[in-house]
Amino acid sequence: MLRNTCRGWRRGVLGLAFSVCLSSALALSAAAQTVDTGVLTGTVTDASGAVVANVTVTATSIDTGQTRSVTTGADGSFRFDAPRGGYRLRFEAAGFTTSEVASVTVEGTAPSVVDKKLEANDQVNGKPPAQQENLPNAPSPSSNTAPSLADLGLTPEQTQGNAREQALLDKRTHMLKIHQRVGLITTIPLVATVILGPGAGGKSEGTATRDLHVALGALTGDLYGITAYYAIRAPRIKGTQKRGPIRFHEAMAWIHGPGMILTPILGAMAFSQKNNGEKVHGLAAAHGPVAIVTAGAFGAALLSVSVKF
Amino acid sequence: MEKKILIAVLLVALPAFAADSQWILNQNTLTYHVSHPLHQSEGMSHAAKGKGVCHEGQCQFLIAVPVKSFDSGDSNRDLHMLQVTRGAEFPLVTVRTRLPESAATSSTVNADLEIQFAGQTAQYKQIPFKLETHGGEIHITGTIPATLSDFKIDPPSLLTIPVKNEMPVRVDMTWHSQ
Numbered sequence: 001m002l003r004n005t006c007r008g009w010r011r012g013v014l015g016l017a018f019s020v021c022l023s024s025a026l027a028l029s030a031a032a033q034t035v036d037t038g039v040l041t042g043t044v045t046d047a048s049g050a051v052v053a054n055v056t057v058t059a060t061s062i063d064t065g066q067t068r069s070v071t072t073g074a075d076g077s078f079r080f081d082a083p084r085g086g087y088r089l090r091f092e093a094a095g096f097t098t099s100e101v102a103s104v105t106v107e108g109t110a111p112s113v114v115d116k117k118l119e120a121n122d123q124v125n126g127k128p129p130a131q132q133e134n135l136p137n138a139p140s141p142s143s144n145t146a147p148s149l150a151d152l153g154l155t156p157e158q159t160q161g162n163a164r165e166q167a168l169l170d171k172r173t174h175m176l177k178i179h180q181r182v183g184l185i186t187t188i189p190l191v192a193t194v195i196l197g198p199g200a201g202g203k204s205e206g207t208a209t210r211d212l213h214v215a216l217g218a219l220t221g222d223l224y225g226i227t228a229y230y231a232i233r234a235p236r237i238k239g240t241q242k243r244g245p246i247r248f249h250e251a252m253a254w255i256h257g258p259g260m261i262l263t264p265i266l267g268a269m270a271f272s273q274k275n276n277g278e279k280v281h282g283l284a285a286a287h288g289p290v291a292i293v294t295a296g297a298f299g300a301a302l303l304s305v306s307v308k309f
Numbered sequence: 310m311e312k313k314i315l316i317a318v319l320l321v322a323l324p325a326f327a328a329d330s331q332w333i334l335n336q337n338t339l340t341y342h343v344s345h346p347l348h349q350s351e352g353m354s355h356a357a358k359g360k361g362v363c364h365e366g367q368c369q370f371l372i373a374v375p376v377k378s379f380d381s382g383d384s385n386r387d388l389h390m391l392q393v394t395r396g397a398e399f400p401l402v403t404v405r406t407r408l409p410e411s412a413a414t415s416s417t418v419n420a421d422l423e424i425q426f427a428g429q430t431a432q433y434k435q436i437p438f439k440l441e442t443h444g445g446e447i448h449i450t451g452t453i454p455a456t457l458s459d460f461k462i463d464p465p466s467l468l469t470i471p472v473k474n475e476m477p478v479r480v481d482m483t484w485h486s487q
Contacts, residue, residue, distance in 0.1 A: 098428075147360040147371040149403070154358060158375050158400060165397035173392045237388055244383030305385065306468070 038106035040080040042114035044072050044091060051076025052118060055093040058163060062086035062103065062174070065167035065235065084108050088170075090163065091116050168235045179230035183302060186223040189216045194295050197288055201270065201280060210274065217267060224260050224298075228253075245304045252301035259294025266290055329410070331487045332368065334359030335446070339374055340479040341455075343465075345472045352381035352390065361484065363410050372404040372482075376426075393465050394427045402426045413447055416440055422453065431459040438480070446485045453478040 044055045055072040063085045072078045089101040096118040106112050149159055193216040200213035231253075242250070269284035280287070337357045343350055356378035361370040376396030381387055391397065405423045412418040419435040438451035456474045457464050464471035 100428075145362045145364040146369040146405075147362050149371070149373055149401070151360050152358040152371065152373050154373060154375075154401070161398040161400055163398055166392075166395055169388065169392035169397055173389060240384055240388060242384045244381075244385065246383065246385040249385075 036084050036108040037081055038084050038108045039111035040082055040087065040089075040104060040106050040114065041111050042078060042116060043076045044078070044093075044116045044118060045076060046096070046118055047120065049117075052093060052096070055091055055096075055118070058090040058092070059087045059104075060090070060163060060167045062088060062167075062170065065164065065171045067164060067167065080106075082106050088167075089114060089116075091118060093118060096120060165237070168237060172235045172237065175230045175234040179227055179234065180305075182223055182230065183227040186220060186227055187299070187302065189220040189223065190295055190298065193217045193220050194291060197291060201274065201288065207275075210271065214267070214271060217264060221260060221264055228257065228260075248304045249301045252297045252304070255297035256294045256301060259290055259297065263287065263291045263294050329365070330363045330368075332359075332361030332363070332370070332447075332484045333487055334372060335483045335485050337482040338479075339379075339481075341379065342477050342479070343472045344475065345467055346470060347467060350381050350383075350386065352379035352387065354378040354380070357482070359482070359484070366410045368408050368410050368412075370404075370406050370408065373401045376400055376402060389465055393462055394460070396427075399426070399428045413440070413442065424453070424455070426455075427460040427462055429460040431455070446483055449480065449482045449484065451480050453480060 040059060042057075044052045044057070046052050051072075051074075053072055053074050053076060055076070055078070056069055057072065057078045057080075058067055058069040059080050059082060060067045061083070068080065068082070070078050070080060084106050087104050087106060089104055091099045091101075097120070099116060099118055101114055101116065104112055104114055193213060196209055196213040196216065199209040201210075266284055266287035269282075270280045270287045273280050273284055334357060336355075337359070338353060338355055339357055340351050340353045343352075354374050357372055357374035359370060359372035361368045363369075376391060376394055377400065379387065379390065381390070403425045406420045408418060408420060416439065418438050418440055420438060422433040422436055424431050424433065433453060433455075436451060436453055438449050441448040455476050455478050457472075457476055458474050464474065466472065
């Protein structure tokens with residue numbers, strides 16, 4: 001009797017440990033960044049093809065949001081030794097329109113070459129596009145009487161761009177998109193696990209349904225772990241006050257989060273009791289209700305933001 | 310004596326060559342509208358600042374509004390909009406237009422707008438606005454038929470379905486003259 005209990009417990013605990021390990025491994029592998037570096041290089045020219053020196057080239061890592069800048073030399077060239085991954089490049093120089101390359105991948109094998117042609121800044125030359133088109137009442141900011149941003153009393157924080165914050169926003173959106181997608185995928189094994197629950201805990205002597213229930217539960221736990229990782233690790237943006245459905249979404253996480261930890265523990269207890277031929281009793285009997293509350297909170301969290309973009 | 314008369318004439322005439330008048334933006338509401346097959350949403354800002362300078366019968370206007378100031382009631386959506394519109398990198402939406410001073414007495418005006426947003430510049434021609442004059446104030450309403458593609462903004466998506474390209478911006482502003 002005691003031996004059977006131990007064996008059942010061992011199977012349940014092993015299943016749980018496997019689930020946790022797999023979850024951790026998947027989450028870590030998703031988060032892992034290679035330390036290998038590559039080379040990102042290129043030459044900046046103007047419209048005539050002449051090289052442009054003193055151009056500030058800023059590379060922002062799409063993965064981490066980290067930025068680094070270099071200045072082009074007399075030959076118009078620049079070079080970064082950067083960790084492998086995706087980067088966004090920004091080219092800034094006086095007299096030229098600031099230009100960007102949305103995505104460049106740095107590989108470890110061969111240098112990534114980005115040659116950039118900059119366009120002269122018409123605004124600097126006092127020729128905004130509207131004026132060039134000769135619209136009947138087009139604005140002419142070059143005029144002495146045209147108001148400027150300085151006339152509006154805006155603070156520097158309101159007028160100056162922040163590439164770092166933009167990179168954080170990009171990373172946040174990227175991570176929350178994964179969070180959303182994996183969360184949606186998680187609902188499939190979650191629902192299947194809940195549906196199989198009554199069969200797994202029934203009086204049948206067969207273990208096939210129970211094993212399938214455990215396997216699906218483990219898969220749900222793994223996917224849930226990844227979903228949670230991408231929500232927790234998504235960058236927070238300073239000065240943002242949370243409003244709207246996201247507050248309910250996060251409140252639900254305080255229910256389904258602990259529930260997702262408690263459910264497999266109670267499940268392992270129930271599993272061992274069933275394998276010993278016992279009726280599920282004690283704390284283990286709470287496995288089903290806890291699982292249903294957890295699934296309900298997860299569904300409510302999902303629905304609360306699923307009508308948003 | 311002639312010298313004194315000349316000075317007096319110059320003193321009287323000088324203001325005529327200075328900036329004739331200025332307009333300052335008072336109350337304002339700018340509302341963008343985005344549409345998705347499953348959902349409609351609006352974001353509103355009251356934080357626009359603007360100034361108009363009139364000279365020799367022509368008024369030049371500049372309006373600027375921080376992208377961050379748009380509030381849709383959902384901070385998650387606002388941050389997403391801020392990201393797709395590159396609002397941290399290009400924190401202001403600016404609108405420039407030029408109108409004849411006589412437009413202040415009309416009930417409608419068609420304006421050519423130059424809008425800078427998300428690092429892009431787009432022009433809108435002959436956009437109709439309604440004007441109501443109350444004493445020294447003018448109340449202007451209208452809708453700018455902006456689209457996401459005008460500013461090379463990737464449309465945000467819900468359940469892999471992107472929002473519609475149209476993003477009309479409703480304008481409701483009160484200007485007062487100085």
